[in-house]
Amino acid sequence: MNYLITVPSGLLQDTIKLPASKSISNRALILNALSYSPYDIQNLSDCDDTEVMVAALNSNGNHFDIKAAGTAMRFLTAFLSKIIGEWTITGTERMRNRPIRLLVDALTALGARIEYIEKEGYPPLRIFGSALQGGEIALNGGVSSQYISALLMVAPLMENGLTLRLEGEIISRPYINITLELMKQFGVAASWEGNVIRVAPQEYTPIPFTVESDWSAASYWYTISALSSCPQELHGLYKNSLQGDAAGAKLFKQLGMETEFTAQGVRLLPGGARCQELIYDFVHEPDLAQTFAVACVLLNTPFRFTGLQSLKIKETDRIAALIAETRKLGYVLRETENNGLKWDGERCEPDKEPVIATYEDHRMAMAFAPAAVVRSEGIRIAEPGVVSKSYPHFWNDLQKVGFKII
Structure with missing residues (x-):
């Protein structure tokens, strides 16, 4: 099974309630x-x-x-x-x-x-x-x-x-x-x-506890907003978050995205200046690597990433998966020493009707879905149900802002 994802009439600004972390x-x-x-x-x-x-x-x-x-x-x-x-x-x-x-x-x-x-x-x-x-x-x-x-x-x-x-x-x-x-x-x-x-040996104390929304899930909306130049509002995120992936907000600034914190969460504001090349060590935020690799190639921004050691033992070998799937879209990524990844702008002939394999990996599906914004023919995502691992209503949220999914 696969989904064909297109954006037939441009995107709408909307409010998205992100899943909990x-x-x-x-x-x-x-x-x-x-x-x-x-x-x-x-x-x-x-x-x-x-x-x-x-x-x-x-x-x-x-x-x-x-x-x-x-x-x-x-x-x-x-x-x-x-x-x-x-x-x-x-x-x-x-x-x-x-x-x-x-x-x-x-x-x-x-x-x-x-x-x-x-x-x-x-x-x-x-x-x-x-x-x-x-x-x-x-x-x-x-x-x-x-x-x-x-x-x-x-x-x-x-x-x-x-x-x-x-x-x-x-x-x-x-x-x-x-x-x-x-x-x-x-x-x-x-x-x-x-x-x-x-x-030291000690006992836990029971407390009432509420979970904050997921900054990893927010990263896909940053990519969508950057590619479409359409602002979005994401609810449930905290400025002083416990999550390391909150660092994605600062990193997306290099790709032209501003983040405005509100009482409900954040407002994404595209249109800022972009860096010439994104160089970053993901050792502390490995779950953001797929998002940024795909965002960079779609924004035509070369990159050099390090700190990806743990990506090989995730749901799949995410480095190999990124290299294989971006190539279907016409981009040649290369693995570097010590499990790094880079793209220097090298292109290849894209597949005529690319279908992005997801390798039982939720982040592969969500990282590549925003490609529909810049591809007039859309993008096909195989086994789209994998998103249930972390963001079950991801496809429904995309439809809210104007994506068409069949």
């Missing part, structure tokens, strides 16, 4: 459960990743299929290691080929007992939940921040707490900060000095 929703759910809270989390994301987390936490069973939800796989693996009982957790074929050994090894060193059911180093897992001793471990700071966050959230409930020493370059630092800040709001103190995070 998936990153905050999934962390808040774990912390809410660990605090034995009587409160329901407000404004939870309605995406697939959050729904499988809710289903697992509310389940009376001991077997969990988290489908393609990487966040849920990592967070629940650590969470279930602390919950007395025998549990199994699995997912889609792609999920069963996403590595989890680093997290399992770390949990094992802290007292967990976890077995691989099929392939060594990969889900599905059998987890024998018990009290965790905790202690001190070292972990490569260049791995997914979800491994680190998973460990940190269960750390205060370990008998000896946790001293986590991060080795090498620490990527996705804002996501670790989100975790620590949310832990603080739920009553747990932690210290982060240099490359060492310490969490």
Whole structure:
């Protein structure tokens, strides 16, 4: 199945209520459960990743299929290691080929007992939940921040707490900060000095909690506004956001976009001066890389991106996927040393009727959809249902402002 997306009559200015932050929703759910809270989390994301987390936490069973939800796989693996009982957790074929050994090894060193059911180093897992001793471990700071966050959230409930020493370059630092800040709001103190995070044994405090809207989702609307020169208003975003991807507002300024904060969220104002070349290190905002790669080529702005280490272990190898799919539109992107990506303006013959493959990756679909603004023939997106992973009403929102989808 694929969608043909066109913009037959230009775009309209409208108000978009963005989905709630998936990153905050999934962390808040774990912390809410660990605090034995009587409160329901407000404004939870309605995406697939959050729904499988809710289903697992509310389940009376001991077997969990988290489908393609990487966040849920990592967070629940650590969470279930602390919950007395025998549990199994699995997912889609792609999920069963996403590595989890680093997290399992770390949990094992802290007292967990976890077995691989099929392939060594990969889900599905059998987890024998018990009290965790905790202690001190070292972990490569260049791995997914979800491994680190998973460990940190269960750390205060370990008998000896946790001293986590991060080795090498620490990527996705804002996501670790989100975790620590949310832990603080739920009553747990932690210290982060240099490359060492310490969490002493302590208990969580239940609190009422409301999730803010998703800055990652906002990035696609920045691209749409930049390409169409049509302002848009996005509700639910905070200027002092916990989310690292809020940095996208400042980065889009280099692509001519101004951001005006309002009481309800932000107003996007296109038409400013654009940079000659966008050079940026995405080490702290890897989920924005696809958005900016596509936005830059469509705006004819060369770029050079670094800090993309984690993109190879996401829903797909996002670097390879970007290179393959932008080529269908006539742009030649190249991978650089140390998992970087660049475009120097090189073109090729585009496909006559390109269909953008999405690789079971929601961000591929949403990053490429804005291409319909500048392509008179529109753009075809394969397997468009993947957006349900983080932004289920994305296509409906596009139709509100004038996109036609068939």
